[in-house]
Amino acid sequence: MPDQPQTPTPTLSQLFDAEPDRLSRLSLEAAGLYFDLSKTHLDHALIQAGIERADRMGFDTARDALFTGDVVNASEGRPATHVAERGSGAPEDVDLATVRRQRMRALVDAIEAGAFGDITGVLHIGIGGSVLGPALLVDALGRRSSRLTVRFLSNIDGAAFDEAVKPLDPATTLVVVASKTFTTQETLANFEAARGWLRSAGVADPDGQVIAVTAKPDAALETGIDESRILQFGEGVGGRYSLWSSVGVTAALALGWDAFEELLEGAAEMDRHFRFADAEANMPLLAAFADRHYVEDRGCQGRGVFAYDERLRLLPSYLQQLEMESNGKSVTKEGKPIHHPTAPITWGGTGTDAQHAVFQLLHQGTVITPVEFIAVRDAEDDQDPEHHRLLLLNAFAQGAALMQGKASEDPQRAYSGNRPSSTILLEKLDPRSLGALIAFYEHRTFANAALLGINPFDQFGVELGKQIARQLADDADTESLDPSTRALIKRAGV
Numbered sequence: 001m002p003d004q005p006q007t008p009t010p011t012l013s014q015l016f017d018a019e020p021d022r023l024s025r026l027s028l029e030a031a032g033l034y035f036d037l038s039k040t041h042l043d044h045a046l047i048q049a050g051i052e053r054a055d056r057m058g059f060d061t062a063r064d065a066l067f068t069g070d071v072v073n074a075s076e077g078r079p080a081t082h083v084a085e086r087g088s089g090a091p092e093d094v095d096l097a098t099v100r101r102q103r104m105r106a107l108v109d110a111i112e113a114g115a116f117g118d119i120t121g122v123l124h125i126g127i128g129g130s131v132l133g134p135a136l137l138v139d140a141l142g143r144r145s146s147r148l149t150v151r152f153l154s155n156i157d158g159a160a161f162d163e164a165v166k167p168l169d170p171a172t173t174l175v176v177v178a179s180k181t182f183t184t185q186e187t188l189a190n191f192e193a194a195r196g197w198l199r200s201a202g203v204a205d206p207d208g209q210v211i212a213v214t215a216k217p218d219a220a221l222e223t224g225i226d227e228s229r230i231l232q233f234g235e236g237v238g239g240r241y242s243l244w245s246s247v248g249v250t251a252a253l254a255l256g257w258d259a260f261e262e263l264l265e266g267a268a269e270m271d272r273h274f275r276f277a278d279a280e281a282n283m284p285l286l287a288a289f290a291d292r293h294y295v296e297d298r299g300c301q302g303r304g305v306f307a308y309d310e311r312l313r314l315l316p317s318y319l320q321q322l323e324m325e326s327n328g329k330s331v332t333k334e335g336k337p338i339h340h341p342t343a344p345i346t347w348g349g350t351g352t353d354a355q356h357a358v359f360q361l362l363h364q365g366t367v368i369t370p371v372e373f374i375a376v377r378d379a380e381d382d383q384d385p386e387h388h389r390l391l392l393l394n395a396f397a398q399g400a401a402l403m404q405g406k407a408s409e410d411p412q413r414a415y416s417g418n419r420p421s422s423t424i425l426l427e428k429l430d431p432r433s434l435g436a437l438i439a440f441y442e443h444r445t446f447a448n449a450a451l452l453g454i455n456p457f458d459q460f461g462v463e464l465g466k467q468i469a470r471q472l473a474d475d476a477d478t479e480s481l482d483p484s485t486r487a488l489i490k491r492a493g494v
């Protein structure tokens, strides 16, 4: 049988011509976000196929399980209670999170009232989900409103340490040590270095300026931190889903408690949308349908996220952990191999900078990468309105250029067009809209996992490298290693 001619899938322009209601159907508003998916290849057929797949995969049941505190993280025997941190989960989980948040607020109030002395700065020590969320919140929202000088330290690198502490006065700096396990090598090493920094500066009681944030308070106690300075969060809160919990204490200190509460409220509004909106109007679910189409049907290996707002410059790196550590897997929840691509490589940057670095490939490269633009309608009142206008117009122009392309007699100058993009436009960037945006991405990640049948809440893939590093640190026996690695260790003399 000769190959059946592949029915060419319609181009984006053809889709707009064929579907007069395309824009209205594929531009959604919820929780303060405007999400335009109309420049993706989602059409009636793909949406219907997505809904049928969601039914087959038990999406509704999985989503209900998330919000009712069932064990959705089967490999670790845990629920996922990040939604409870903002009041959206099972009553018992919400109650426990509320008690812990009250303790967090009491500590924030005490610090603001001078219980820890005159605090002018915060050194937040953590890595992965224990730093990426708080750093995003403070960088996005604290540009003008932060009452404190806040620095984040994650890497086990003296240069990172020196850079972090440079603007801080050890005598008036609060050290926040955030670690869910309180066993992470980098975080504990940086904590000890921070203690030394305080001591060297003459701080008589370094631990008097330390608070710990963890799901393992006993491990924190063993390091000598007083119980009164330990904020606990639940084992059900995954690291990359934890900024809503006491891991967000640095953001609450920097932005104020009301801002932290508004962040939670914004996320809760997105929770309600995700939980109750019909599939055809469900932002995270439709986004997941598009993700599945590009990764599985078109073999796209990447997903480009570009924040056309400097205040969201940390969002792409935050999403890298959220999406790639959640769905960068190759077996289902039941351990069955998956024989098609699962998670794309999430990457991105800030616009317009990225236009002068990576958009060449996005427009004329051989690989097709779905692009996502995030922009904010309102600039802050101290920003140049004309600059902001140009920033927005560049974001919109890039999406238009990706879609329409440009023919040319000269192949070097020809643009294929028909390259997909989606745009999220916030009216303004405030705690509420940022909370909704981050929750949108959490639920998009969860929806992708449900469609794939994988567990987005464990991360066994991060352990082997850590184990080998620990073995080498403790005992330089390299005989079991490959020749290349042995040669590198020898040449570096480590």
Ligand SMILES: O=P(O)(O)OC[C@H]1O[C@](O)(CO)[C@@H](O)[C@@H]1O
Residues within 6 Å of the ligand: 127, 128, 129, 130, 178, 179, 180, 181, 182, 183, 184, 187, 239, 240, 325, 459, 462
């Ligand atoms: O908060 P912890 O336990 O220090 O872990 C830090 C990060 O390390 C990871 O476990 C991956 O190595 C992430 O999932 C986590 O956010």
